Amino acid sequence: MATINSIQEDIIEDFGMLDGDMEMTIGYVMELGAKLPELPVEYQTDENIVKGCQSKVWLHAKMEDDKVVYQADSNTAITKGLVSLLVRILTNQTPDDILNADLFFHEKIGMNRFIGTQRSNGFKAMIKQMQIYALAMKAKIN
Amino acid sequence: MVDAAIDIEAIRKQFPILHQEVNGKPLVYFDNAATSQKPQCVIDALTHYYNTDNANIHRGIHTLAERATTAFEDTRITVAKFLNANEVEEIIFTKGTTEGINLVAATFGRKFINEGDEIIVSALEHHSNIVPWQILCEEKGAVLKVIPVNEKGELIFDEYVKLLSDKTKLVSVNYISNALGTINPVKEIITEAHKVGAKVLIDAAQAAPHVKMDVKALDCDFLAFSAHKVYGPTGVGALYGKRALLEAMPPYQGGGEMIKDVSFSGTTYNDIPYKFEAGTPNIGEVIAFKSAIDFVEDLGQENIARYEVELMAYANDLLKDVDGFTPVGTADKKASVISFLIDGVHPFDLGQLLDAKGIAVRTGHHCAQPLMEFFDIEGTVRASFSVYNTKEEIKYFVDSLKAVIKMFK
Numbered sequence: 001m002a003t004i005n006s007i008q009e010d011i012i013e014d015f016g017m018l019d020g021d022m023e024m025t026i027g028y029v030m031e032l033g034a035k036l037p038e039l040p041v042e043y044q045t046d047e048n049i050v051k052g053c054q055s056k057v058w059l060h061a062k063m064e065d066d067k068v069v070y071q072a073d074s075n076t077a078i079t080k081g082l083v084s085l086l087v088r089i090l091t092n093q094t095p096d097d098i099l100n101a102d103l104f105f106h107e108k109i110g111m112n113r114f115i116g117t118q119r120s121n122g123f124k125a126m127i128k129q130m131q132i133y134a135l136a137m138k139a140k141i142n
Numbered sequence: 143m144v145d146a147a148i149d150i151e152a153i154r155k156q157f158p159i160l161h162q163e164v165n166g167k168p169l170v171y172f173d174n175a176a177t178s179q180k181p182q183c184v185i186d187a188l189t190h191y192y193n194t195d196n197a198n199i200h201r202g203i204h205t206l207a208e209r210a211t212t213a214f215e216d217t218r219i220t221v222a223k224f225l226n227a228n229e230v231e232e233i234i235f236t237k238g239t240t241e242g243i244n245l246v247a248a249t250f251g252r253k254f255i256n257e258g259d260e261i262i263v264s265a266l267e268h269h270s271n272i273v274p275w276q277i278l279c280e281e282k283g284a285v286l287k288v289i290p291v292n293e294k295g296e297l298i299f300d301e302y303v304k305l306l307s308d309k310t311k312l313v314s315v316n317y318i319s320n321a322l323g324t325i326n327p328v329k330e331i332i333t334e335a336h337k338v339g340a341k342v343l344i345d346a347a348q349a350a351p352h353v354k355m356d357v358k359a360l361d362c363d364f365l366a367f368s369a370h371k372v373y374g375p376t377g378v379g380a381l382y383g384k385r386a387l388l389e390a391m392p393p394y395q396g397g398g399e400m401i402k403d404v405s406f407s408g409t410t411y412n413d414i415p416y417k418f419e420a421g422t423p424n425i426g427e428v429i430a431f432k433s434a435i436d437f438v439e440d441l442g443q444e445n446i447a448r449y450e451v452e453l454m455a456y457a458n459d460l461l462k463d464v465d466g467f468t469p470v471g472t473a474d475k476k477a478s479v480i481s482f483l484i485d486g487v488h489p490f491d492l493g494q495l496l497d498a499k500g501i502a503v504r505t506g507h508h509c510a511q512p513l514m515e516f517f518d519i520e521g522t523v524r525a526s527f528s529v530y531n532t533k534e535e536i537k538y539f540v541d542s543l544k545a546v547i548k549m550f551k
Contacts, residue, residue, distance in 0.1 A: 022165040022498040027549060030491075054506075055490050076488040077550070078495075115494070 004097055007089045008105035015109040025114050026078060033081030039073035052125030054118055055079045059126065061133035067092045068137050070130060079119065082111075083126055090130055095138035099131055148441070148449040153530050156181040156437075160530060167500030170535045175320050175479055175526035176504055177370045178351060181437050184374060187430035195429075198422055200399065214425055217432040218415070221380045224435050225365065226356040232388065234381040234415040235423055239347040240270040242366025242381035243314065245418060246343055247274035249391040250312070250364075254341075257283035260309040262340075264289040264297050265516055266319040266326070269509045271345045275314060289315070291516060295322040295471035303334055310340040317349035321508040321524070322471025323479025325353070332362050341387065347371055351528065352450060352477040354443045357382050374434030375427035381418075388414040395420040446529045450478045453527045453536060460540040465547055470522045481508075481522040484543070487550050489523045495546040496523075501539055 002010075018024045043060040050057040055076040062069050070087045074080035089105070090098050106112070112120050154160055157179050162169050171179060191213070197206035199214050215230075222230045236242045255261065261275050265288055279286045287310075289302040297315075306313075313335040318325050332342045343364040346355055350372040357365050364387070368379040383391075393400050393411050397420030402410040411417045438446065457480055461467050466485030484492060493505035506521040507514045514521055525539065 023495070026495060026498055030549065055488065077491045079490070114498075119494075 001092070004089055004093055004101045004103075008103070008108075011085060011089070011105045012108045020110065022114050025109075029081030029085075030077045031081070032084045033074070033077055033079075036072065036080060036084040036087065039071045043071065044073060050122070050125050050129045052128075053079065053122035055122070057083055057122070057126060059083070059129050059133070061130070061137065063137050063140065064092075066141060067094055068098060068134055070133070072126075078115070079122065082115065082119070082123055086126055086130060090134075095134040095141065098134035099138065103127060148445055148529065150449075150530070150532055153441070154532075156183070157530050158182060158185070164500040164502070165498050170501040170531075170539060172525040172527065172531065172535075172539065173502045173504050174351070174528035174531075175323075175348060175371075175508075175524060177376065178373050178528055179530065180375070180434070181373055183433045183437055184430045187433040188375060188426050191426040191429050196426070199425055200416075210425055210429075213429040213432075214423075217428050217435075220432045220435050224355070224439070225380075225382050226358050227382055228358065229385055231414050232382055232385055234383065234388070234418045235428055236366070236379045236381050237377055237424070238368035238370070238379035239345060239366045240368075242364075242379055243271055243343065243345060244274045245381055245394045246314075246364050246366075246383070247278045249394050249418070250341070250387065251278040251282070253390070253392055255279075255282050255284050255311055258309065259284045259311045260287055260305075260307070261285070262287045262289060262302070262305055262310055262313045262315075262335075264302075264315045264326070265291045265513055266295070266297065266322065266324060267314075267316055267510065267512075268320050268345065268347070269511070271314055271316060272512065284311075285309075288512075291513070294473050295319065295324050295513075296473045297324075297326055297331075299327065299330065302331065306334060306338045306340065308338055310335065310338050312341050312343065314343040314345065316345040316347070317355070318346075318352060318477050318479075319471070319510075319513075320348050320479070321510040321513055321522070322473065322481050323348075323476040323526070324471060324473040325349075325475040325477050328362070329360055332360055336361070348477070348479075351438070352447060354447075363387055369427070369431040369434055372434055373437050374431040375424075378424050378427040378431050380431075383414075385414065388418070393420070394418045397421045441529065447477075449529055450527055453531055453533065454478060454480070456533050457525070457527070457536045457540070460536065461543075464540060464543055470517055470519065478528070479524060479526045481524045483519065483522055484547055487547060489521050491550075492523050492543075492546060495549070496539075496542060499542045499546075501542055 044058045048058040057074045060071045070091045072083040072087050159179050195209045197210045199211040218233050219230050221233045275286050287305045289297050317328050335342045341363040344362045346365050346367040350367040363384050365382040370376040400412050400417050400420040402412050468483045470481045489505040504524045
């Protein structure tokens, strides 16, 4: 079972191959987003919209075998790619691991440089929302 | 007016910021409706002030204070000429267009707007020409009326005339729309408003860099604009107001400069324009503002406008061939702004991908959410041109746009 940190290391390695080229990096992020499994329309509700994002981001979470499974979508291709990274890292992890996670990959891949301040704030809002879901799941288990 | 052609190379040399790479590509700056870049003469004026003349103005008798005051007041004279105002005292320095509008709302509004009175704005306005009036109307129990727009993004003039009545106390509209570039028939708007005795404020933030503004010919009662959109520094603007109105209005903020005598038994206020200029102003920036206007006057506003029309025509011609291109705002009279959407591509993605190619455009609602609501869209991509932009840049922009669109196919 891949840990939160090992997945982050994989992501850092993948992005490292792009050599910091802005266009290639954004293109790659968009490709990742395109591969994100579709979020069923019934979950694309106002309730599931992450507050604090300029683009629309829907996040849904459910429990499977005491692990959190996230599903997400966005109306913009780049943001969808960004949320796909978080889904990849945090899906199939326990609520405790998610709540205690030290997320460092975005700084290591220099994400702020290619997404700008506004999207960075939105990105933080996505992480916060995912942790809120994890907290709710933890409460349910207990 | 000398019919001199624009020497684009000579102009570009005056803007140091343009000569850099962004994300490994030569910078193409098409966000001029948000703020313009600054020529060397403006940058030099700022540094000269801080290097040699910095002192507080108006009250000092020493040499530096004298130099700073003279330079500061020289800008006022230059702005008055730039706007063709009757008198220098009709020019008030502000932080920018937004403060100019807020000043009128806070002072003219406080004194002359009463319960049941009506204020008219248009559906094309920037938030800064909507919200101050909403606040005023809420405080006073006045009513805000809105001139509707048509599908092309033009004001519907007949509807405007219908809104006017003896209840109308103020009409506040922009000269040029920041979101779409529509040039509004302000002269006609003013004439109609005056027929019912209403005063008119012109938000000229977008007009200043593109059209010759003449407050006498327009006969507007107020006109506000910002230095930073017309090659000047940020944090500075000017508000023109007719003398009789400015004299009848109460002060804006209390503080130094705006008083004649202060006593606990009663304070008397200074004459215009100082009555509206409490506190130490942005002295250096006001002084550099003069250099920005000199830059425009040296090139000639007609020459600038003619060149920008050429750029717009060239861009519109190339954009016709871009897959899925939909312009938003197709008014017959437009200035230097192309707002658009690309089918199947979100404006944010487009803006980000163009940035990766070194191209700066603006994406979003452009602080005109009611207008976006009318078009039933969240926002647009906006490319806006200035006198230092070139056809080569436009060609590169359109080619880049095509390349980006391919990524979504």
